[in-house]
Amino acid sequence: xxxxxxxxxxxxxxxxxxxxxxxxxxxxxxxxxxxxxxxxxxxxxxxxxxxxxxxxxxxxxxxxxxxxxxxxxxxxxxxxxxxxxxxxxxxxxxxxxxxxxxxxxxxxxxxxxxxxxxxxxxxxxxxxxxxxxxxxxxxxxxxxxx
Numbered sequence: 076x077x078x079x080x081x082x083x084x085x086x087x088x089x090x091x092x093x094x095x096x097x098x099x100x101x102x103x104x105x106x107x108x109x110x111x112x113x114x115x116x117x118x119x120x121x122x123x124x125x126x127x128x129x130x131x132x133x134x135x136x137x138x139x140x141x142x143x144x145x146x147x148x149x150x151x152x153x154x155x156x157x158x159x160x161x162x163x164x165x166x167x168x169x170x171x172x173x174x175x176x177x178x179x180x181x182x183x184x185x186x187x188x189x190x191x192x193x194x195x196x197x198x199x200x201x202x203x204x205x206x207x208x209x210x211x212x213x214x215x216x217x218x219x220x221x
Contacts, residue, residue, distance in 0.1 A: 158208055161220045166202045174198060176206065176217075183217065191218035 164176035164183075173186040174195060185206065187195045198204055207220040 158210065161205055161207045162217075163203055163205050166198045166200050166204060169196070169198075169200060176204065185217045189216055189218055195219060 162178050164178040166174050167177045167182065168175040170184075172188070173184055173192075175182055175184055177183075185192065185195060189209075191207075191209065205220040206217040208216070209218050210216045
């Protein structure tokens with residue numbers, strides 16, 4: 076909810092019979108300011124409702140989720156993976172918390188702490204490994220497929 080619009084109230088010199096309210100602030104009429112606040116609040120509330128709906132909407136197991144790719148520039152709707160699907164990827168980089176893999180030009184980070192990734196750090200750069208998707212809530216969690 077937006078902050079209330081404050082109006083400056085002054086009394087006339089020596090005349091206490093009437094109260095004069097400002098009709099503008101900085102040359103902008105108060106009705107224009109009030110309309111702008113109302114529109115901004117309505118717009119903000121609409122955006123909030125839309126984002127809330129997107130976040131709380133359940134994902135279907137085979138919904139089109141970007142397969143490999145964490146950065147938006149690497150994501151593509153035509154490459155998708157669902158829970159239980161597998162993908163063969165090449166190890167591109169070793170990191171302290173996991174490995175970066177690449178498949179079909181798309182990259183993803185595979186965390187070593189994800190359950191099922193015991194032995195992940197035994198891979199070498201250049202190795203091809205088979206990964207299985209265990210969740211796909213926006214960015215798929217990949218584990219080694221055995």
